[in-house]
Amino acid sequence: MTRDPYTPPAAAVVDRPPDDVRAAPFFVVSPTKVMALSICTLGVYQLFWFYMHWRRWRVGRSETVWPVARAIFALFYVHALERRIRQTLEARALARHRGTFAAATVYLVLTALDIGSAIAWPWISYRVPDGWWWAAEWSSLLLVLPVTAATCILQRAANDACSDRDARSNRRFTIYNAAWMLGGVSLTGWVLYMELAAGAVG
16 A cells, blocks of 8 residues: 555654754853953843853753743743753753852842832932932942853853853854944943033033
């Protein structure tokens, strides 16, 4: 009996990811790049960072993951990412990184504080003495440093989970990285100049 070529396969079709994706289920990047790009862009790079991690994780898995949403609302998903990194390390019998849960918590708390202060600022700004306006407005910039340090701790663990501790596949700065850093530094310098000029006039 001739088999109908249009008959769907009887066996279940499994969407098997490529070997390189299975070997590296997370975004591999040098912590040095994460640090430089995050600081120069005042944390904007971390949106891309979270997006790439969830995009990489989604490939070949039945789990429903929307990378864009999880990047925008990283505050609510940072512990979920940390848990997957930790579970991958355990599943591959790799050394567990201490401090990843604490790093995720630091990210959550400081990001929530930054967002909350930005929302509340219109209602509390009139209570700030005139001489402290500049310090109050720019204090949130200092939060970029500990938040970035927390993401670097998670990134080191993710690199180990992908068997690329030194991030040899993505540790060099590209022309696009340089453009992002230059743009971020230029924008920050311009805003700082305008704040100082406004303070001098006032």
